[in-house]
Amino acid sequence: xxxxxxxxxxxxxxxxxxxxxxxxQPVSSPDxxxxxxxxxxYEVLVFRKQHLTSEQQVAFGKQFGALTVHPFSxxxxxxxxxxxxxxxxxxxPRLSDVWHSDETFRQDPPMxxxxxxxxxxxxxxxxxxxxxxxxxxxxxxxxKTLIEGLDALHxxxxxxxxxxxxxxxxxxxxxxxxxxxxxxHPVVRIHPVTGRKVLFVNPQxxxxxxxxxxxxxxxxxxxxxxxxxxxxxQLRLHWETGTxxxxxxxxxxxxxxxxxxxxxxxxxxxxLKGDIPFGSDSHPLPEVWPRPEMSYRNxxxxxxxSRRHFER
Ligand SMILES: [Fe+2]
Numbered sequence: 001x002x003x004x005x006x007x008x009x010x011x012x013x014x015x016x017x018x019x020x021x022x023x024x025q026p027v028s029s030p031d032x033x034x035x036x037x038x039x040x041x042y043e044v045l046v047f048r049k050q051h052l053t054s055e056q057q058v059a060f061g062k063q064f065g066a067l068t069v070h071p072f073s074x075x076x077x078x079x080x081x082x083x084x085x086x087x088x089x090x091x092x093p094r095l096s097d098v099w100h101s102d103e104t105f106r107q108d109p110p111m112x113x114x115x116x117x118x119x120x121x122x123x124x125x126x127x128x129x130x131x132x133x134x135x136x137x138x139x140x141x142x143x144k145t146l147i148e149g150l151d152a153l154h155x156x157x158x159x160x161x162x163x164x165x166x167x168x169x170x171x172x173x174x175x176x177x178x179x180x181x182x183x184x185h186p187v188v189r190i191h192p193v194t195g196r197k198v199l200f201v202n203p204q205x206x207x208x209x210x211x212x213x214x215x216x217x218x219x220x221x222x223x224x225x226x227x228x229x230x231x232x233x234q235l236r237l238h239w240e241t242g243t244x245x246x247x248x249x250x251x252x253x254x255x256x257x258x259x260x261x262x263x264x265x266x267x268x269x270x271x272l273k274g275d276i277p278f279g280s281d282s283h284p285l286p287e288v289w290p291r292p293e294m295s296y297r298n299x300x301x302x303x304x305x306s307r308r309h310f311e312r
Contacts, residue, residue: 005031007038012295014131014252015235016042023050023060023244032063035246039112040194040289043252044129044235047244052116054082054268057244061114064246065272068110070103071176072159073269083269089262095158096256099130099228100204102249102271105156107183110249111274117239121263128255129235129247134296135227136188136199143223144188149281151184151210152201152221184210186279187224191251195288198251199227200277228253232296239267250274 003020010017016038021031039045052060058081061067067081076082087093103109115127136144156176163169163176187209189200203225209217227233237245247254249272 005034007034007042009042010046011235013134013233014042014129015044015046015237017046017048019048021047023047023052024056027060027063036064039246039248040191043131043133044237044245044247046237047246048240049242050116050244051242052244054079057114057116057268058082058270061270061272065111068103068271068273070271071180072156072162081270083271085267085269086264087261087266088264092261093256093258093265095204097258098158098204099225099253099255100202101132101200101253104154104185104200104202104205105180105183106274107181108276109185109274110271112247112272113249113269114244114246114272115267115269116245117241117243117266118268119264119266120239120241120243121260121265124257124260124263125239125265126257127237127239127245128257129237130228130230130233130253130255131235131251132199132228132233132253133191133194133196133251134233134294135230136197137291137294138230138233138296139199139227147187147220147224149279150187150212151279152187152206153182153184153208153210154205155182155207156180156205157207158204182207185277188279189250189277190280190282190285192275192278192286193289194251195286196251196291197280199224200250201225202228202253228255239265250277 005018005020008017018035018038058079069080070083073083076084101109102113163173185200187201189198191198201221201224206221209220
């Protein structure tokens with residue numbers, strides 16, 4: 001009997017599980033269309049019990065676009081597109097327990113990331129995801145007005161700690177700074193496919209808002225970063241060996257929970273090349289996809305809590 005691809009939402013505002021497809025095989029045209037569409041709608045796709053080899057994971061990813069090589073993360077020498085994240089008592093996890101979109105220090109941050117669980121801890125090691133589309137939608141009108149048209153400066157700041165203080169380390173760092181100069185990205189990014197607005201700043205790589213005083217920038221960024229913390233915007237993914245997650249890195253942030261050490265957690269990741277982010281001042285803008293039913297409240301429904309305080 002032929003298997004049918006099924007899409008099952010797993011959280012009201014972000015995430016769907018995809019079953020009925022074997023990622024070891026080339027994806028058929030109808031399945032490819034369905035996966036692409038689901039990625040735009042649900043932003044994070046979860047595939048269970050996909051026991052791929054590293055090579056099969058790379059082959060799966062290549063069907064969705066060109067893969068990139070991470071400039072700082074450990075990879076396999078014979079398969080440079082594959083990042084190997086192998087954490088255990090002698091190599092505790094680091095740098096990923098901060099909300100972020102992958103590699104926004106690039107001029108053209110990745111379009112998507114595909115992460116596969118190879119070895120999972122018995123307890124812990126989940127990943128949290130946040131829809132930055134929901135994060136934008138639920139801002140109040142005045143804050144939306146304030147951030148429209150602003151640009152933010154990004155930097156590979158967490159990876160700076162990987163370079164030594166010695167002359168060799170400093171030379172290597174300078175080389176990377178030349179290769180990855182700080183990009184300016186719009187704070188409100190227009191998703192190039194869905195046309196929806198996305199909040200595109202993250203505490204791992206965004207360092208300041210352009211044209212604002214340092215103190216203003218810091219406080220406004222705090223408000224914006226906090227949007228990823230809202231549980232209604234989130235999905236918490238529990239990994240089992242063979243779980244594969246494919247997320248739209250343009251509209252999603254994630255946070256790897258560092259609660260499993262000294263247990264081992266081994267993951268393999270590939271990254272799809274993206275394009276240069278643009279805001280609503282760009283032309284022509286993509287047509288906006290109708291917004292799906294979302295369970296969060298939009299700005300018009302947010303109660304005015306400050307007034308309530310005075311009426312008490
Ligand atoms: Fe990441």
